[in-house]
Amino acid sequence: MERVVLGYDGSPASEAALEWVAHRARGRRTELDIVLVTNMFLSDRTVAGTVLEAAARRWRDLAPDSPANVVRLDGTMPATLTNAARGAGLLVLGIQAGSRVRTVLGGWMPLRAALQSGAPTAVIPAGWAAGDDPVAVGLDDDDSSMAAVDFAAAEAFSAGAPLRVIHSWLMGGSQVQGTTALLPSPQRVAREHARILDATVERVRSEFPHLDVRRELVRDNPTSALTRAAARSRMVVIGSHGRGVISGSLLGSVGLDLVGVLERPVCIVPRRRPLTREEGLPARS
Structure with a gap:
């Protein structure tokens, strides 16, 4: 229970x-x-x-x-x-x-x-009302949002609702080789982020084969992407890096921007901490 x-x-x-x-x-x-x-x-x-x-x-x-x-x-x-x-x-x-x-x-x-x-x-x-919209979860570039994705998938499955996995990206800065500044290709950057999203969506589908999982790749900052998604979501789930309130791209600035502003429930899921050896992590041979 x-x-x-x-x-x-x-x-x-x-x-x-x-x-x-x-x-x-x-x-x-x-x-x-x-x-x-x-x-x-x-x-x-x-x-x-x-x-x-x-x-x-x-x-x-x-x-x-x-x-x-x-x-x-x-x-x-x-x-x-x-x-x-x-x-x-x-x-x-x-x-x-x-x-x-x-x-x-x-x-x-x-x-x-x-x-x-x-x-x-x-x-x-305050003023929350039940609805039948999907559960939305923000996917970060690293593994800090994996626990959030799993939590959101379980919530969507239990509610009989679709799951929307939202991953946003922006162009990074130029890379310097020698004396030459190289600008990354938008198409290449988009493909890299699409691979991150696709891998997560496939993992969720393998664990929840009967869950309606939808992918959304957005060229925008995380706050704007999730704010727009909230209007058509029953809940927005974000992850925590676990390094502090202000650190990290999805708990820090994004969390501060979303909590208390959105008129939808927001769920913050702490990052999983690694198992210690005493808790069952196998010892290295």
Whole structure:
């Protein structure tokens, strides 16, 4: 059974996040932890109890077949919530559209949460409504988005929706040989990026033979490509390099540009870390 942690505070954005989780839970075995982080004042605790009771009732109405635990934790944001989400299959947050990377949960940055918790983190805008559009995933040049692609494929398969794998590219700078500057051919660069996209699409199709996988090669920057795709997607999935909030082409600047701006859910999937020898990596002979 998948464990999902929902950061909740009773706001419209967190209500939208709860509804999104309930919609996603249809046809899945999901156990939900509804977590509200409070300070240590008694008045805050009293209000928290009322908020969590309302959330539990709403969840029972939306997903009566899926169990939910309501949890109030004293602490500070975001550390308390991200610690609660460690080991979970998914962390879900609500966000007020137009608030950029500052969520309703105490001004917390969800990009940092994705790295701190180690779990995929879905950020749901207030006003979210269910739709039947494809799941879109951004594919980077390196392997940093492989976990994001796998997550997006599984989400699309479970939802019975198509998957759109989007890879964007721009011309690089000239290369210098001796005293001569050589400009790369646009056709050659496009072919190289097409190979990256085709290899990923073929891998996904081999793992999900019944999934409708669509490829999109776009000559543009990642932010613009994914922003345009979002208007016809039920979710946009991006990867994380795991080197920090600002680093990397798909978690850093692109993530900052998308989260809180798009009116579609955005899911940030941390890059897989290599296995250590203690965790089962075979020793070299």
